[in-house]
């Protein structure tokens with residue numbers, strides 16, 4: 149199984165590892181494997197879709213790709229991919245992150261992308277917000293509106309999205325296809341497959357090829373999605389048609405949603421702060437091929453510290469959710485004496501998210517309480533589709 153840019157980074161560097169030292173720390177009979185996507189140039193799984201998206205756009209004669217980004221994981225991946233195929237890349241980065249988290253912005257600029265703080269005065273949508281609030285911190289919803297507006301008014305410009313949509317999930321299945329082969333090399337069959345879900349792309353990427361094998365009757369692993377307890381679209385949201393963005397510009401998608409104007413609390417796992425969920429993940433969940441749990445962030449960082457101190461890799465805040473769920477499962481195995489094989493998606497490193505570790509290590513991290521009222525209110529605005 150080959151990644152699309154084998155010359156730039158060795159596909160074999162997206163390794164699967166066994167976490168023997170973590171197993172030992174937990175004194176579990178379970179065998180824990182993880183698939184590591186942090187060795188890509190951008191440090192996460194996102195280049196798996198950014199590269200094919202840039203490639204197909206370049207092949208069609210598109211000159212410029214535009215997108216939004218929060219902390220910068222997606223923006224930096226698209227900037228990297230655009231540099232491979234000579235595309236111009238413009239990114240609207242949520243103003244707050246643009247100013248407070250300069251490192252991924254600098255990565256984007258190093259790869260040649262133009263980065264604008266959003267709201268900007270370059271678009272109608274941005275100007276409108278700036279008029280009413282000149283120091284607006286911005287939001288993903290606003291940044292999407294700006295990028296979409298620029299794509300809509302320029303012939304040679306296309307908008308790219310880094311998660312949620314079917315083609316993105318399809319591109320990411322390279323993760324699971326590799327993993328099936330790598331598990332064979334280990335002589336193992338997973339009993340439990342665990343990953344974090346924001347828009348759903350990294351976990352669909354890992355789990356869908358295994359679900360295919362499950363449907364063929366070859367294996368029967370439990371597939372477990374993990375979401376933050378402050379943004380629980382699978383475990384607390386409704387399955388309905390809703391907009392993908394805050395402003396309501398996108399087509400309606402049938403998915404698990406907390407309502408398109410639900411603004412999740414500012415947890416550190418920015419990539420998991422999305423009101424919806426990939427329609428394909430939502431479908432698989434509805435069909436009963438996948439289960440879901442939610443975990444609060446302090447438990448996640450506790451797990452991340454145990455992982456970093458045994459396996460050496462400092463995880464991005466998002467996969468700390470998968471780590472915490474893996475540790476829960478491994479500790480259950482310790483109680484029951486079952487030697488389960490656990491496979492976990494370790495979708496990125498946290499080298500540019502160290503300020504969240506700083507908070508945790510200083511004891512300043514808090515679990516934000518989850519409000520049923522807030523969800524009830526935003527769910528009341530999910531469009532009524534008959």
Ligand SMILES: *Cc1c(COP(=O)(O)O)cnc(C)c1O
Nearest residue numbers: 311346347348349350419466496
């Ligand atoms: C973007 C991102 C996520 C969330 O997106 P999914 O589509 O759910 O994978 C999770 N982890 C990392 C490291 C990310 O960059």
